Amino acid sequence: MFLLVNLKTYEAGTGDAAVRVAEAARDVADETGVRVAVAPQAVDLRAVAETGVETFAQGVDGIGYGSSTGAIHPGAIARAGATGTLLNHSERRLRLAGIDDALNAARDVSLETVVCANNPAQSAAVAALEPDAVAVEPPELIGTGTPVSKADPDIITDTVDRVSEVSDTPVLCGAGITSGDDVESALELGAEGVLVASGVVKSESPRDAMLDLVT
Ligand SMILES: O=C[C@H](O)COP(=O)(O)O
Numbered sequence: 001m002f003l004l005v006n007l008k009t010y011e012a013g014t015g016d017a018a019v020r021v022a023e024a025a026r027d028v029a030d031e032t033g034v035r036v037a038v039a040p041q042a043v044d045l046r047a048v049a050e051t052g053v054e055t056f057a058q059g060v061d062g063i064g065y066g067s068s069t070g071a072i073h074p075g076a077i078a079r080a081g082a083t084g085t086l087l088n089h090s091e092r093r094l095r096l097a098g099i100d101d102a103l104n105a106a107r108d109v110s111l112e113t114v115v116c117a118n119n120p121a122q123s124a125a126v127a128a129l130e131p132d133a134v135a136v137e138p139p140e141l142i143g144t145g146t147p148v149s150k151a152d153p154d155i156i157t158d159t160v161d162r163v164s165e166v167s168d169t170p171v172l173c174g175a176g177i178t179s180g181d182d183v184e185s186a187l188e189l190g191a192e193g194v195l196v197a198s199g200v201v202k203s204e205s206p207r208d209a210m211l212d213l214v215t
């Protein structure tokens with residue numbers, strides 16, 4: 001089971017608040033033995049990684065060093081302490097060639113890659129590029145509190161089936177997941193982990209929210 005907490009650009013996941021969520025995630029991982037990682041904004045990544053929590057970028061660009069103003073270089077992300085990165089999140093969508101380039105650039109600096117996709121067909125397509133994991137997330141459910149595992153369980157089972165026809169890439173899922181029951185349903189449907197944002201970052205107690213998700 002892998003819980004990846006995406007801080008997005010929520011105020012409650014920015015700056016000192018990002019560090020507080022990271023410390024809570026680190027403690028939950030230590031106490032439960034469940035793998036928990038946090039994905040802060042790039043500007044907060046070093047401070048988050050220095051808490052000792054497993055840290056992912058929210059995205060990187062498929063670039064080398066040079067004149068790429070505003071891009072996020074995978075090597076800079078790795079040096080800041082990240083061990084992985086999300087790619088192609090629905091809120092930071094890439095074209096297929098961009099996903100391929102970013103995957104190669106991330107691999108060059110040994111970043112683990114979790115590529116997001118909207119549905120089973122997209123998941124199978126990105127699985128062909130052999131990321132470390134695919135995360136299926138129907139955009140219409142993101143932030144709603146209506147979990148994909150209950151709203152449309154076939155999205156998870158169909159994604160697991162179609163990805164397995166392409167490669168042995170693990171499937172994660174996200175969108176609307178806010179409780180341990182939601183996670184349990186997702187795992188029963190074949191997911192090997194979940195992406196969660198608002199259910200943790202916007203909760204009164206991110207620590208309690210994460211403990212509920214993983215136990
Ligand atoms: O990266 C996380 C996903 O976009 C899910 O967001 P959510 O947990 O707020 O629905």
